[in-house]
Amino acid sequence: MASTESTSSLVLAWGSGEDGQLGMGNWEEMDWASPIKSLEKYNVTAVVAGSRNSLAICEDGRLFTWGWNQRGTLGHPPTTKTESKPGLVKALSDVKIVQAAIGGWHCLAVDDQGRAYAWGGNEYGQCGEEPERKEDGTKALRRDIAIPQRCAPKLSVRQVAAGGTHSVVLTQDGHVWTWGQPWPPGDITQISTPVLVQGLERVQVIAVGAFHNLALLEDGILWAWGNNEYGQLGTGDTQPRSQPIPVQGLSGLLLVDIAAGGWHSTTLTADGEVYAWGRGEHGRLGFGDDKSSKMVPQKVQLLAGEDIIQVSCGGTHSVALTRDGRLYSYGRGDHGRLGYGRKVTTGHPMEVPLKLPPPKNSNSSNGNWCAKFVACGGRHTLAIATWVDEPKPTSSI
Template sequence: MEQVNELKTGQVFVIGTGDAGELGLGTSMLERMRPMPVKALDDKSIANIVCGGMHTMALTKDGKLYSWGCNDEGALGRSGEEYEPGLVENLEDVKITKVACGDSITLALSDNGRLYCWGTFRCASGALGFSPTKERQTTPIIYPYLANEKFVDIAVGTDHCLALSTSGRVYVWGNGQQYQLGRRILERRQRNGLIPETLGLRKIRAIGCGSYHSFAIDHNNRLFVWGLNNYGQCGLDSNVDIITTPTVISTLEGKGAIKSVAGGEHHSLVLMESGHVYSFGRADSSQLGLPKDMVKELSGQDGHASESSFKMAVGTPTLIPDLENVDSIACGGNHGVAATKDGLAFAWGYGSQNELGNGTGCDEETPSKITGQKLEGHKVIRVAAGGHFTVLLATL
């Protein structure tokens, strides 16, 4: 995850479809084609926003969490109204500094490095559980298997978690059916994946997740990846559908320092300190932000892809043209979002649920500027994306 600048706070804007309350605008406003402010948060000094598949977390400057969206499995960490922001419970004396969301699971880090977790994990066959002894956790608790460790970073996929300890070790747990945990989990003992274990990685400085794949960046600027690779979302230009152990994306070496990484359902984005963004993975809905002619050319060289709309993909990290000076990135299920250092926001990819904020409900082949009457005069400082919605944090 990216480091939050604690000095910057702003207003929360939402775009897209929110049948389960993802927009936080109440039960009468479930869809927005252009950015709409979440007025309920206007006086909360929001410093960061993070999306899961169908829920959102907003972190205040003083370390409080507000949540909204689908709460079927306890991912909101509270009771009460789901379609409007509400204060996450059981954190009254805790200052949260980071938060990460999956489909039905949420993680948060406190200022003293303690890891809080709530919700539940699911797998291909249905419910998996919160821990080996508990089906669901509806309010935040310190995850019992990690109570004696302190952490500096967290990341969550659809149903798996990564946590980076102060010593640079990466703990992984949750559903491991696609090797997103970096280890084999026997089908008949899937709950074993709910017990965190460390990977054989050292000196890691940042982590990230796609839906079913995982990332780790070390202090030598190497990006490791593992998990599902059926569309080349691991960026290894390989025909292997599963990457079973952490593997370096060699084609990114020498391209500069990596700032952060983000993943969607089957695509990935890498933000460089230079402000450039590389993309790879599935491309049939323009998830990569690359011109179609470029995708077709690259697909012809990539064993993962063909010109078929069902398997169009780019397996090698590719620079997104004409997208520069980027400061923040996010992946939705099948779309990408970026904010630049001068306060502009861009979106691309699948757009039929209005998640791109382009006012048309159409896909965007390449990064398209997000505009709207409500957003005029604001500078976007953070972006987040869920399954079919996008959230912006903007300041005047």
């Protein structure tokens, strides 16, 4: 008999809370997965963890943000440097947000009509706003944009992704556009208007790290471009690429999803297998004790047979989600970001315990919390979990 799933769900958080990014109403760190109580009354369908802030998207399209706010990254006028409880982004309350992203210190979102929005830091043009003309006739970018505003108004957007100081969007027609500072500051002049990424068509999904980019095409080929100092492009070398180039070592695999951390990358196959490459320090790739960087994708054997359906990559750690709702985390362990109850750094994926009381509306105390979505940030992790009742035994009479 199949298990029955209740309608009760929780947004969970653990790791560093020094900027309020856990949403617990304080600035303490958590070593275990704990519910964000103020979000329990909302049906949250997606979460995003940034380097120092967080956001949640509700089924009805409302957007909540919390954490670090010194650059306007929460989407409302900064009243304090940090906010430790989720707050509604009122400027977007009249549209239905369906997906969002957090970069170094700016955010992007897209609504159900394909309209994109940006807010936060803008000194590199990452919010897509045109420079303002000053009194002396020169033009300058606004440093911070505290209230979300339209960006890329000529594009019909399907997905947004944010890097350290640049932005990338996937349009409804399968093309990729980018703007901002795509390389470490000082390497190239910033661009505040969207530019088409040449050579990419029929793109299915995009993922962006600090300064590198991934694009999975509908034909299953994975392309990458940007910085490559740790092999995060998967090209077999450490040469940066200003134009997309195919990722090596994945031929014959049916790829279904991708994820990018600060300096590492992962892809997921239809068979639930994970491949990882890029920076290996702290064990964030999941290859056990091997902390060396990988220039080309390699199968994460320690997750073999787990039927992974999602991987999220943070700054220095990763979390994999199984089809039956279990979470495995690995990488840097300080601040409790791995959720084990111990601040242990490890390259061995270990299960994150979700030992929480059953919901009040559950018909049974027998059951468990099953994760449905996970998001890794700089030093914290977020997840969405749903309670699943164990089936009642049936009579053999």
